[in-house]
Amino acid sequence: MRAGSQSNRTARQRLARKEAKEAFARDQRKRRLRDNAFAGAAGALVLALAVALQVFWFSSNPTADDLAALKQEAKAGQNASAIPDPSLAAGRTFTGTLVLNGADIGVELDGSAAPQAAAVFKSLADSSFFDGKDCHRLTTQDTMGVLQCGSLDGTGAGDPDYQWGPVENSPEDGTYPAGTIAVARGASPDSHGTQFFIAYKDSVITQETGGYTIMGKVTSGLEVLEAIAADGVADGGRDGRPSTPVTIDSFTLK
Incomplete structure (x- = not known):
């Protein structure tokens, strides 16, 4: 009887230890699952906060790297290789003629003051890009x-x-004095394209978004622009399509 009791007691102890280990293992698995879930939620929260802080910081305190990244994003998808290098115009002055509705306007582009703009517009002029294009906007x-x-497309x-x-x-x-030739753009400082504007009178334009590149000036024929302005805007307003349709016959630079 004693030997059998000892054996039974040993078996019960073994079973108890096994059950205890299994219970402990189950508890550990539950704890790990709970901890992982918490860590995942916490990680997501940290990531969200980091993104929010990054957006806030960038919008209020952009660094040079941030601006460089924004510039790169703004150029995504464009044919950047088509943009002439500013070195092609740096230190040079281009003179030529802009012909509007058969009337000549003498122009000069300053590659020292605006090498990138001068390089772009010299390239566009050389390729006859402007020939036949309309002047779509008059501001009075x-x-x-x-x-x-x-x-x-003239729109x-x-x-x-x-x-x-x-x-x-x-x-x-x-301040953009009468005769100023400047580059039009969108909201971004890197959204210049092929559009330009000429001030036919002394003009003040807001600089809130960085202003506009002055790339040159009219050297003769300002009266051509003044006559177009005198005819006013097509709908009688102060900013819109000119009453007198204006077409670029040619734009040459040398």
Whole structure:
């Protein structure tokens, strides 16, 4: 009887230890699952906070690296190889003629002040890009008077595959004297394209988004622009399509 009791007791102890180990293992598995779930939620929260902080920080305190990244993103999908290198115009002055509705306007582009813009517009002029393009916008406001030209299709639309930057030679006080030739752009400093505008009178333009590149000036024929402006805007407003349709016959630079 004693030997059998000892054997039974040993078997019960073995079973108890086995059950205890299994219970402990189950508890550990539950704990790991709970911890992993918490860690995943915490990680997601940290990631979300990090993204939020990054967006906030970037929007309020952009660094040079941030701006460089934004510039790269803005150029994504465009044919960047088509943008002329600014070295092609640096230190050079290009002179030529812009012919509007058969009337000559003498122009000069300053590659020292705006090498990227001068390189782009010299290249476009050399390729006869502007020939036959319309000047789609006339502004006759009290403080601003400009004629804008060079749209891809004459409606004011740009070419999303031909965008470049940065803004060059922008006046700090926002003053664009009569005869100024400047580059039009979208909201981004790297959204220049093929459009330009000419101030036919002294103009003040807001500089809130970085201003506009002054790339040159009219050297003769400003009266051609003044006559177009005198005819006003097509719908009688102060900013829109000119009443007198304006077409670029040619734009030559040398």
